Amino acid sequence: MEALGEVYRMLGAAMLTLARSMLRDRDEADDIVEEALLRIRRAAPGFRGERGLRTWTLRIVANLCRDHLRRRRFSAGPPEDLDPLEAAGLRVEPVAEWDEAMDRRTVLAALERAIARLPAEQREAVVLRDRLGLSYEEVAATLGVSEGAVKSRLFRARENLKRAMAAWLET
């Protein structure tokens, strides 16, 4: 149990960032992370460390998110006017190189709406690589696809996001 607590202390923020960015619903995302912790506990004896703890853990979260999104496919989803950061339970991180001319919360709300419109496979790639800072190799291992597939998904995701955020990227 202590080891699992340590895993949560080390990787809880990454697990929650991934689940909340994918599901855009704080409560559902928290349930997914809770379930992931139970699975980690059950699967721990089989952990061999080939892929690294972070990749292994995030893979469990990503798989649970995918299953959840598949089940949720026919539901209406959160309304557009809802504050997407608030609904997802994401906080604005202090970033040193932020352009002070831009209202951080407005820009990030627009960005969350754009991320929400991405197909799930592009969304998970962009969250793992750009939000959590994983390497291409780690993203590929987490998602169970080739590095080439990761690069292709990321390219398409970023092109979609650049189009959606054009007004803020040009300033």
Added chain:
Amino acid sequence: MDTMDPRERERDERLTRMLRAAGAEADPALWTRARARIEALERTPGPLAWLMRPVGLAGSLALFVAAAGMSSALLRALPWQQPYEVVTLTDQLLSEGSYADAEPPAANGAAPGAARDSGGMP
């Protein structure tokens, strides 16, 4: 060699900064909940857990039997059942009775009951 033009690179870097600027922090309440759930699961004694499986299975089976019985009763009670008895053609012919005992039809198309032709000259 990097072929991206400086303007495009600037847009790319700005998007990366935006993407990094939102995240979640580990929620201690979530760990407390998960820990309590795991401990509750592990506290369930082995024999009780073993007993719960057949009890669960029997419960599911009883529900299935009850649902099947109710469906069958409902189907039998429905008004759209056929209002006549279905029989085969053979059954129908046999049930009309006289078919087997009937007189064979008269030869040469003579009407039934007509005098038989003796075969002599008129």
